[in-house]
Amino acid sequence: MPRFAANLSFLFRELPFLDRFQAAAEAGFTAVEVLFPYDDAASEITRRLTMNGLTMVLINTPPPNWTGGERGFAALPGGSDRFRHDFKRALRFAQALRANHLHIMAGKAKGLVARKTFIDNLKWACEQAPEQSLTIEPINHTDMPDYFLHGFDQAAEIIAEVDAPNLGLQFDAYHAQMITGDMLGQWEAHKHLVRHIQVGGYPGRNEPIQGEIDYPAWFRQLDAEGYKGFVSGEYHPTAQTDAGLIWLTDGLE
Numbered sequence: 001m002p003r004f005a006a007n008l009s010f011l012f013r014e015l016p017f018l019d020r021f022q023a024a025a026e027a028g029f030t031a032v033e034v035l036f037p038y039d040d041a042a043s044e045i046t047r048r049l050t051m052n053g054l055t056m057v058l059i060n061t062p063p064p065n066w067t068g069g070e071r072g073f074a075a076l077p078g079g080s081d082r083f084r085h086d087f088k089r090a091l092r093f094a095q096a097l098r099a100n101h102l103h104i105m106a107g108k109a110k111g112l113v114a115r116k117t118f119i120d121n122l123k124w125a126c127e128q129a130p131e132q133s134l135t136i137e138p139i140n141h142t143d144m145p146d147y148f149l150h151g152f153d154q155a156a157e158i159i160a161e162v163d164a165p166n167l168g169l170q171f172d173a174y175h176a177q178m179i180t181g182d183m184l185g186q187w188e189a190h191k192h193l194v195r196h197i198q199v200g201g202y203p204g205r206n207e208p209i210q211g212e213i214d215y216p217a218w219f220r221q222l223d224a225e226g227y228k229g230f231v232s233g234e235y236h237p238t239a240q241t242d243a244g245l246i247w248l249t250d251g252l253e
Contacts (some may be wrong), residue, residue, distance in 0.1 A: 002222050005031035005057045005232035005247055007198070010043040011241045018048055022024060025052035027245055033058040033232050038089070042096035049097065056097040057230045058135070058170075058196055059091040061104050072105025074125075075118035075148040079107065083121050100230070101133045101196050103170055114148050119161055126164035136197050137170035140178035142206075151179060152186045159193055168195035172234065177202040183213055191225070200235030206250050207235060207244040216250055 006012070006029045012020035018040065024032050032054050037045055042045045049056055061072060061083075072080035075088065082095045087104070094102045104119055104125060125134060137157050139147045149155055150168075159167055171194045174222040181201075187194075199215060219231070237244050 001249075002197075002227065002231040003021070003031065003229075004029060005055075005230040007031055007035070007232050008139075009033075010234050011037040011237060013063050013237075018044065021045075021052045021054060023241070025054055025250075027242060029077065030249065031055040031057045031230050031232075035060045037093060037097070038062050038063050042093050046097055050080035056099045057232060058103055059090065059099050061102065061214055062086050069142060071147060072107035074104050074121045075106040075109045075114045077109065077113045077117050080117060080121055082239035083126065087121075087125055087128070088220045091132060095130060095220050101135050101168075101170070102129070102139060103135045108135065108144075108146040109148040110146065111134040111210050115158070118148060119158060120166060122158070123164065126162060127165050130166060131196055132166060134164075134167050135170035136167070137172055137198075138175055138179060139172075140175050142178060143214040145192055152176065152190050154194060156190055167251055169193035170196050170198070171199040172200075173208075173215075173218070174198070174202050174205055174235070184218070187218075192225075194227075194229070196229050197222075197227075197231045198234040199231055200233070206238050208233065208247045209244070209250060215247060 006024040008020040012023045016047055021032065037059055073083035090102060136149055136155055138149050138152050141147065141150050155169055159169060161208045169190055171181050176186040180186055201211045202213050203211060
């Protein structure tokens with residue numbers, strides 16, 4: 001069985017943020033991820049991790065205002081100064097929380113100038129943080145219109161051009177199915193680049209239980225292939241989070 005993590009920005013939202021760590025541990029998770037943890041002190045988040053025996057798997061580089069704001073600046077022409085300022089802030093949090101991975105959000109942009117900006121900023125970030133695993137993630141244009149990084153082949157080409165040992169692919173199975181209709185094909189093509197996996201049901205982005213993706217079969221495949229990273233639930237629970245956690249064991253016995 002893969003090692004599962006809970007995305008606390010999506011799961012256990014029926015609870016205040018800092019209470020979600022205990023809820024995740026009580027549900028059987030050994031790791032969590034948080035998209036933007038910057039509203040709380042790193043010391044308090046670290047305390048909650050330690051109290052509950054949890055690993056912080058991943059955080060994101062912070063856009064300044066998630067609700068209606070920019071989805072990152074790494075690929076935004078003219079946004080490099082803001083990206084680099086935000087990256088240093090995110091890196092301090094990642095180091096304090098001992099986060100396995102730091103996800104660099106590209107932002108909304110398009111064209112060759114945006115591509116060059118993204119690559120230049122990724123090279124800079126990799127040099128700034130050689131001991132920190134960094135990831136990039138393709139995101140579908142239905143959920144996030146105009147997001148620069150919206151294809152897995154595109155991501156693979158960028159990772160190859162950056163050519164840094166601490167940069168890898170964040171593989172969200174829901175986005176892979178949304179973008180291509182062939183999540184398993186994208187996994188086969190790019191699994192050698194993957195540092196971290198996220199899952200959600202398709203369609204609907206609810207619990208990874210029913211739908212077009214046979215998650216139990218894929219989880220068994222991940223075990224057979226020796227995948228060592230975490231698989232994080234990043235989805236919208238249909239009711240209370242605990243009620244939908246059958247996906248952690250369904251079909252894996």
